[in-house]
Amino acid sequence: MTDPGFDRLRTRGGTTSRAAPLRVDPQGRQSLYSVSGQPPAPGALTISCSSCRERSVVTPRQLVLLALPSLHLPFVRRGHPSWMRCPACDRRTWVKVVLTL
Ligand SMILES: [Zn+2]
Numbered sequence: 001m002t003d004p005g006f007d008r009l010r011t012r013g014g015t016t017s018r019a020a021p022l023r024v025d026p027q028g029r030q031s032l033y034s035v036s037g038q039p040p041a042p043g044a045l046t047i048s049c050s051s052c053r054e055r056s057v058v059t060p061r062q063l064v065l066l067a068l069p070s071l072h073l074p075f076v077r078r079g080h081p082s083w084m085r086c087p088a089c090d091r092r093t094w095v096k097v098v099l100t101l
Contacts, residue, residue, distance in 0.1 A: 041057075041100070042100060042101060043099075043100065043101070044057050044058075044059075044099075044100045045057070045058050045059070045060060045062075045063050045097060045098070045099055045100070046058075046097070046098045046099075046100060047063075047066070047086060047087060047088075047095050047096070047097055047098075048080065048095060048096040048097075048098065049080075049086040049088055049089060049093060049095050050079065050080040050093055050094040050095060050096075051086065051089060051091060051093040051094075052086060052088050052089035052091075054086070054088035054089065055088075056086070056087045056088045058087060062087070063097065066084050066085045066086075066087060067082070067084045067085075069084075070082060070083055070084035071083035071084075077094055079094075079096065080093075080094035080095050080096045081094075081096065082094065082095050082096065082097055083095075
């Protein structure tokens with residue numbers, strides 16, 4: 001008489017407590033970390049490189065050094081309008097400079 005009742009309670013509790021955290025956790029955290037590996041500080045300059053796909057955070061002084069010489073064609077090159085040295089792959093290539101506020 002009491003056996004079937006216990007069986008039902010066990011299977012129910014086991015499945016719900018296992019399934020819930022597995023679904024919610026990994027996706028939420030992974031998407032957070034992949035978008036911003038290291039969140040740049042306010043006022044930081046980020047260089048997105050078109051050839052190595054790397055994002056480098058530089059100081060305004062570093063940017064001036066990297067941008068000598070440089071070209072800026074915002075109307076011709078929409079994705080990466082600036083031609084200058086990339087600090088990640090050390091090549092002169094098309095990059096996008098973003099100022100984080
Ligand atoms: Zn690069």
